[in-house]
Amino acid sequence: MGNNIKSKxxxxxIKAAMFGxxxxxxxxxxxxxxxxxxxxxxxxxxxxEIGDKAVEIRNKAQSALQNVEEKTQITVNTGKSLIQKGKQLVSNLKILVYEIQHGALTKTVSIYASDNKDSGEPTNDIPIIENEHEY
Structure with missing residues (x-):
């Protein structure tokens, strides 16, 4: 609707310039x-000559309008994509918080192969996130 008013x-x-x-x-x-x-x-x-100039001005105006519309659409699509990524991040964060609250991060596993355990060297246990629940 706004584009229609701007177009009018x-x-x-253009008409006023041509008639003037x-x-x-x-x-x-x-x-x-x-x-x-x-x-x-x-x-x-x-x-x-005036008619030719009017057509030239109209073509330039239409080209500029089309360029603005394309850039606006790209901006809108980029914004939608960023919003979707933000929603996904929030969802992942909610899942992570839920898993932390329900003890999903309590299991540990050695980062070394089993033959290192036999060598008497100390092992470094690190926590692993394991999904105990399916969503």
């Missing part, structure tokens, strides 16, 4: 001392 305002500006230019050209030509045939030819040439 843009069209009004046309009025200035016509006034200038009418005040110039020329014959009727020369005046009509000059008016036709000027009208075509």
């Amino acid at each position: 305002k843009g069209n009004m500006v 230019s046309l009025a200035g050209v016509i006034t200038g030509l009418l005040l110039a001392p020329k014959s009727g045939l020369e005046l009509r030819q000059d008016l036709a040439v000027q009208a075509h």
